[in-house]
Amino acid sequence: MTQPSSLPLSMRATVAGPPPFTTLVELTWREKRIEYWIRFGRQTYEQVLDRHRRLVGFRPGSTFAFVRWAANDYGTVLSRIDIVRTINRGEPFQTLPFVRPGGDILLKVEGWPKVARVLEIIDAIEALGIDACDVATDHWRHVSHRIAAGAEPRDYDVDRHAAWLKRRQVEQ
Numbered sequence: 001m002t003q004p005s006s007l008p009l010s011m012r013a014t015v016a017g018p019p020p021f022t023t024l025v026e027l028t029w030r031e032k033r034i035e036y037w038i039r040f041g042r043q044t045y046e047q048v049l050d051r052h053r054r055l056v057g058f059r060p061g062s063t064f065a066f067v068r069w070a071a072n073d074y075g076t077v078l079s080r081i082d083i084v085r086t087i088n089r090g091e092p093f094q095t096l097p098f099v100r101p102g103g104d105i106l107l108k109v110e111g112w113p114k115v116a117r118v119l120e121i122i123d124a125i126e127a128l129g130i131d132a133c134d135v136a137t138d139h140w141r142h143v144s145h146r147i148a149a150g151a152e153p154r155d156y157d158v159d160r161h162a163a164w165l166k167r168r169q170v171e172q
Helices: 112-127 137-148 158-171
Strands: 023-030 034-040 045-048 053-058 063-072 075-085 094-096 099-110
Touching: 034 112, 063 112, 075 112, 075 137, 099 112, 099 137, 112 137
Parallel strands: none
Antiparallel strands: 023 034, 023 053, 023 099, 034 063, 045 053, 063 075, 075 099, 094 099
8 A cells, every 4th residue: 555645746635725834836737828837846735726727835945946838829928937935924025926925036037038048057957966946046046137137147066056055054
């Protein structure tokens, strides 16, 4: 018999709702029309709403990437990626469509060429063996500002990541 913790989130028994202070993201998938998905992030909650929509949750202080793409009969009408740090109780936040209550937006990029570049950066970080959820929050802000300015962001490397992990230990 499979232990409940080894089952995918969508197959686990649901409780009345998400744990307190969970940041919820509504995802929609209608092939080649509306495609909202999570590129990275550690989900702690999932609820299937219907065939095309589900609700996922993230605990306070975690980071996730939310990709939104939509098209109509004439082509792409929306391409966007947001990298968001979820908030703790009482912390200020920015609102974002389909994200409740909102979060600390570390990166906001619109337009497919820029979105594709951010996805390449995420792939490069993961190729180093680093989970994109654990990347320094300052790096995502750096990437956002450099792309907005039309400049190439600095690479994130293992040394920078090790320094970030030590900084987090000291701050806790």
